[in-house]
Amino acid sequence: MTLKYLGSKRVLVPVLGELFAASGATTALDLFTGTTRVAQEFCRRGAHTTAVDLSTYSEVLAQCYVEVDAATVDRDEVADALDHLASLAPVRGYVTETFCEASRYFHPRNGVRIDAIREGIDEHYGDSPLRPVLLASLLAAADAVDSTVGVQMAYLKKWAPRALNDLRLRVPAFTPGTGRAVRGDATELVHELPAVDLAYLDPPYNQHRYFTNYHVWETLVRWDRPEHYGVACKRVDSRDPATKSVFNAKREMPAALAQTIKSVNADVVVVSFSNEGYVPLADLIEMCHARGNPVEVLAFDSKRYVGALIGIYSPSGDKVGNVSHTRNTEYVLLSGDADRIGAMAEQVLHGASS
Known part of the structure; x- marks a missing residue:
């Protein structure tokens, strides 16, 4: 059971699961976990997963779907x-x-x-x-x-x-495997959380809170x-x-994201971001390069949030705007040891072509 959620990674979850498996990781961090879809996938893949979010409802979902082991409930x-x-x-x-x-x-x-x-x-x-x-x-x-x-x-x-x-x-x-739910601000917690093999960052893209x-x-x-x-x-x-959140502020968000990416204590960092977000792809690549590692970039075409597909309406129900576009691009950036992230990317690309 999952909630309807803006920015949900439902379509990308299998890809992220394959990336995790190919990385050889056994511990994971999902730093903006939302409804915990990705954290659940990491648990299913055998990781002890830490799921972090600022929302109280997200903490409850993580306590249910990440901390509770399906084998013991x-x-x-x-x-x-x-x-x-x-x-x-x-x-x-x-x-x-x-x-x-x-x-x-x-x-x-x-x-x-x-x-x-x-x-x-x-x-x-x-x-x-x-x-x-x-x-x-x-x-x-x-x-x-x-x-x-x-x-x-x-x-x-x-x-x-x-x-x-x-x-x-x-x-x-319930999800097989287990982990930990943590509620708090990612920009602060990133300096306190223990090291993990793989960290996944899916920050808010724009002004939507x-x-x-x-x-x-x-x-x-x-x-x-x-x-x-x-x-x-x-x-x-x-x-x-x-x-x-600082991630919803256009002027402040890029610096906050750059510092968070640089500070996260992980061997491999995976960042997903939309081409509709505040940060251009070239800047995202530079942020990941700041960790001192090579970067691989994957791109996936995806359908926009349903609200963007039906137009814009006034409170009285009158249509006042038109649909601009119905597709966007989700980028997944991999930062880490060259051989490791190369194998991860190859696994996904090979799976997509087979």
Whole structure:
């Protein structure tokens, strides 16, 4: 179970898995882990993986999908807990009032169930090791019945067909292998984290902030019932400088990225970046060269985020802009020992041509 997510590396995950396997690494770092897709793949490939992100919801997903080993989890215990939560009486609480009535992210029928389940997790499992697993299940269940195009800066004028489905909790698809979840600022943590064989960096590309793009998930995990503002009912602390990332600032981002790439303690560094990002490819190559190693560059054509494919609409539903383009290029840069990164690139290129 994974969430709809801007910048998701769903298509690149097999490639990154092949690169990891060809590197011979046994430890990995996913420094901007998001929904943990890549960290999960590294775990499946046998790595002890550290998954880092600033978001609270990302930390919970990493605790569920990276820290928990599929070989040791008691699925019956998880299923029993989810059945208990699903049986709780509906409650009209913060989610219903904020995300169903003041806005339209969820149908009220599902909103009252989300409220009841979220309250039940803390009431019945607040001190249980199952808590992050149950939260991850609730996030996935809510994502499956939301009424957005994948980001929470807006919601659809009319209910998405899936929003009319009943919320359903499912046992997460646990990942074989294990690792560690760490929440914090990558620019600070990069100096503190232990050395790894391979580090993967997938920083934000541009001005789009994950704190606001996924504010509903942040609130659902924190359960702090924040004040909100605007049609999208965004958290009021979205306006706080402390919730803003240097990677979303056009002037500051290149220097921050260069320093992060240079500072990460890894034998091999893999950086993915879009041609729509703030940093040109030539500059990215120079940033990787600053580590003192040769650099290999791979490029992959990909489909843009769905919101970019349907045009631009005003709050009243009127179309006010057109689609500019529907494809972009994802670059994957490899930095490390020449023979090692050469073998990694060859593995991917050979696999693509066979």
